[in-house]
Amino acid sequence: xxxxxxxxxxxxxxxxxxxxxxxxxxxxxxxxxxxxxxxxxxxxxxxxxxxxxxxxxxxxxxxxxxxxxxxxxxxxxxxxxxxxxxxxxxxxxxxxxxxxxxxxxxxxxxxxxxxxxxxxxxxxxxxxxxxxxxxxxxxxxxxxxxxxxxxxxxxxxxxxxxxxxxxxxxxxxxxxxxxxxxxxxxxxxxxxxxxxxxxxxxxxxxxxxxxxxxxxxxxxxxxxxxxxxxxxxxx
Amino acid sequence: xxxxxxxxxxxxxxxxxxxxxxxxxxxxxxxxxxxxxxxxxxxxxxxxxxxxxxxxxxxxxxxxxxxxxxxxxxxxxxxxxxxxxxxxxxxxxxxxxxxxxxxxxxxxxxxxxxxxxxxxxxxxxxxxxxxxxxxxxxxxxxxxxxxxxxxxxxxxxxxxxxxxxxxxxxxxxxxxxxxxxxxxxxxxxxxxxxxxxxxxxxxxxxxxxxxxxxxxxxxxxxxxxxxxxxxxxxxxxxxxxxxxxxxxxxxxxxxxxxxxxxxxxxxxxxx
Numbered sequence: 001x002x003x004x005x006x007x008x009x010x011x012x013x014x015x016x017x018x019x020x021x022x023x024x025x026x027x028x029x030x031x032x033x034x035x036x037x038x039x040x041x042x043x044x045x046x047x048x049x050x051x052x053x054x055x056x057x058x059x060x061x062x063x064x065x066x067x068x069x070x071x072x073x074x075x076x077x078x079x080x081x082x083x084x085x086x087x088x089x090x091x092x093x094x095x096x097x098x099x100x101x102x103x104x105x106x107x108x109x110x111x112x113x114x115x116x117x118x119x120x121x122x123x124x125x126x127x128x129x130x131x132x133x134x135x136x137x138x139x140x141x142x143x144x145x146x147x148x149x150x151x152x153x154x155x156x157x158x159x160x161x162x163x164x165x166x167x168x169x170x171x172x173x174x175x176x177x178x179x180x181x182x183x184x185x186x187x188x189x190x191x192x193x194x195x196x197x198x199x200x201x202x203x204x205x206x207x208x209x210x211x212x213x214x215x216x217x218x219x220x221x222x223x224x225x226x227x228x229x230x231x232x233x234x235x
Numbered sequence: 236x237x238x239x240x241x242x243x244x245x246x247x248x249x250x251x252x253x254x255x256x257x258x259x260x261x262x263x264x265x266x267x268x269x270x271x272x273x274x275x276x277x278x279x280x281x282x283x284x285x286x287x288x289x290x291x292x293x294x295x296x297x298x299x300x301x302x303x304x305x306x307x308x309x310x311x312x313x314x315x316x317x318x319x320x321x322x323x324x325x326x327x328x329x330x331x332x333x334x335x336x337x338x339x340x341x342x343x344x345x346x347x348x349x350x351x352x353x354x355x356x357x358x359x360x361x362x363x364x365x366x367x368x369x370x371x372x373x374x375x376x377x378x379x380x381x382x383x384x385x386x387x388x389x390x391x392x393x394x395x396x397x398x399x400x401x402x403x404x405x406x407x408x409x410x411x412x413x414x415x416x417x418x419x420x421x422x423x424x425x426x427x428x429x430x431x432x433x434x435x436x437x438x439x440x441x442x443x444x445x446x447x448x449x450x451x452x453x454x455x456x457x458x459x460x461x462x463x464x465x466x467x468x469x470x471x472x473x474x475x476x477x478x479x480x481x482x483x484x485x486x487x488x489x490x491x492x493x494x495x496x497x498x499x500x501x502x503x504x505x506x
Contacts, residue, residue: 087306087463095463097307098261098292179292182275197408198270199433 003201010206022207026214029187032100032174033167036107040163043108044115045156049145051116052123063120069113074106078173081106085177100185102177107170111163118159123148126155157226161219168215188214259288260469263300263308265379266406268451269293271430271495276488281475287468295406297377303327303454306461309469314379314424314451319503328454330470331503332477335485335496336450339383341441342411342428343369343420351420351440360441361387367399370419374410375402383449384422411437424449426495451496452503453477476500 014022051063083089085097085105096102126148134144149156171189178185180194188211195204268274269291278289294302296313303311304327312334313319322328341351341360348369354360364371365388374381403413407427414421415435428439453473458466475481482498489495 087461089305092306093463098290179290181290181292184290194270196412197266197406199408199411199431201412201433 003205006202007205007209010202011209014206015210022210024183025186025188025191026210028100028185029168029189029211030214032103032107032187033164036104036167037111037160037163039104039108040111040115041160044112044163045119045149046145047112048116048119049123049149052120052127053141053145053148063117066113066116066120070117072110072113074110074170074172075176077106077109078176081109081173081177097177098179098181098185100178103174103185103187106173106177107167110170110173111167114163114166115159118162119149119152119156122152122155122159126152154226154230157222161222164218165215168218169211258286258468259290260309260465260472261307262289262291262472263302263311263313264291264293265296265299265313265451266293266408267314267380267424267427268312268496270406270408271426271490273426273485273488273496277481277484280484281472281481285468285471285475287471289472295374295376295378296382300327303456304460306456306463308456309465310453310455310472312451312453314449315382316450316452316503318379318382319452319454322454323503326460327457329457330473331452331454332473333499333501333503334451334453334476335482335498335500336448337425337496338442339380339422339447339449340425340428340439341420341422342414342437343440344418345436345438346418347440349420354441357387357441357443357446360443364420367397370399370401370414370417372410372414372417372419372421373400373402374407374421375404376406378407379449380407380422380424383447387422429490429493429495450499 013019047066051059051066081102082097084091085094085102086092087095087097096105127144130144130148130151134147139147169189171193174185174187175190175193178187178190180186180190186194188207192204192207192211195201195207264274270293274289274291278291282288292299292302292308296315296318299308299311299313300318300322302308304322304325311322311328319328319331323331341364343349343351349363349366351360351363354363373384401413401417401419403410405413407423408431410421411423411427411431412433413419415433415437420440425442428434453476455466455469455473456464458464476485477500482500485496485498486494
């Protein structure tokens with residue numbers, strides 16, 4: 001049997017028998033990704049809005065920086081986080097290296113620039129549209145930012161999805177800071193890397209298929225939620 | 236805003252901090268012992284009887300020792316006696332022991348374009364590979380296997396490398412995948428090879444004697460250098476691994492009826 005068909009068979013078997021290890025790995029993947037993306041949104045949305053609305057010295061530099069950081073190499077981020085969390089590093093005493101928290105920190109760093117850059121882009125456009133109205137209402141800067149952020153909530157959905165995609169499929173950084181420890185920091189992508197190293201290409205590919213199916217499901221769910229919400233808001 | 240952000244971040248971190256203070260030791264290990272499935276076979280028994288969880292981080296020997304020297308681990312299992320000696324002498328490790336051994340083997344395509352099968356000496360193998368008739372894939376990652384391979388070339392004075400010599404900078408499994416993809420040769424430890432599933436049309440073409448000996452060692456991280464190391468529990472683990480019980484279990488681990496690791500625990504002489 002070819003590796004590809006064997007891979008499909010393996011992934012069906014894993015899902016069908018609801019393999020314990022698989023469930024554990026998937027749940028940790030989801031938990032790390034959602035926590036990282038939530039943190040990134042929490043930091044990124046206000047920051048993106050501020051960069052769109054306020055003008056201050058160095059604002060343009062910041063915009064360029066965040067745009068560039070969308071392409072941060074995960075391995076480099078992993079290394080930097082490793083050095084910071086390392087027992088002899090500045091945050092060593094927290095004992096976070098090789099824990100899910102370390103993976104969340106690394107992924108937050110990777111996702112935040114995506115959220116900042118995309119939300120800034122979206123809000124800049126809306127700000128132009130709203131400019132006169134908001135000025136005639138003599139809205140404060142805080143009001144302006146809140147209004148723009150709230151009114152672009154549906155467009156920002158895609159931004160969140162982009163962040164989720166980056167975090168969910170990332171392997172380089174979490175491998176270094178998480179250590180791929182069985183039952184503790186092993187997630188979908190690091191498990192795939194491990195099975196590849198063991199030469200079990202069918203199982204690796206099978207896990208890859210499951211990862212892809214999960215990504216599609218999350219996107220479908222998000223799309224459905226968004227359209228329902230949109231309908232309710234404009235109905 | 237920024238205050239709130241830090242509050243949330245701290246909560247998340249503290250949450251994990253509590254979770255992280257469980258009873259466990261961190262083992263920095265070479266990849267072959269993990270990829271071969273040895274730990275999955277050994278550790279549950281130890282964890283049950285001693286109530287100590289062993290978390291395994293599997294990286295190349297070079298990185299495992301580096302991580303240990305930075306205090307990111309309590310105990311290391313590696314296979315590069317020279318580097319282990321330096322590790323202990325530099326004050327990073329204590330109580331070094333030999334743990335077990337197996338062999339390094341040369342693997343390559345069954346068609347064997349270079350003709351390793353007819354060779355009966357390591358010298359001959361190295362000379363033939365050095366002619367560059369087929370790709371040779373080198374780990375190139377500072378691992379125990381990489382160090383061993385480099386020492387072979389150096390001994391035989393074959394240092395003129397052409398484009399047949401590919402340093403891939405990857406783990407053993409990834410390197411084997413590349414060798415198979417390119418129909419090339421490589422040096423691997425026997426444990427990884429026996430447990431490797433993607434052998435395709437590759438097989439062992441040369442397995443020598445004493446000169447391809449592969450010794451694994453176990454070392455505790457020095458608590459004087461790393462005061463936070465979980466030294467007491469790590470020592471319980473080391474003592475168990477070198478005890479008759481641990482050693483018998485190592486000997487009993489087989490894949491397809493073949494033994495992967497041969498126990499030979501004894502204190503290492505370092506001086």
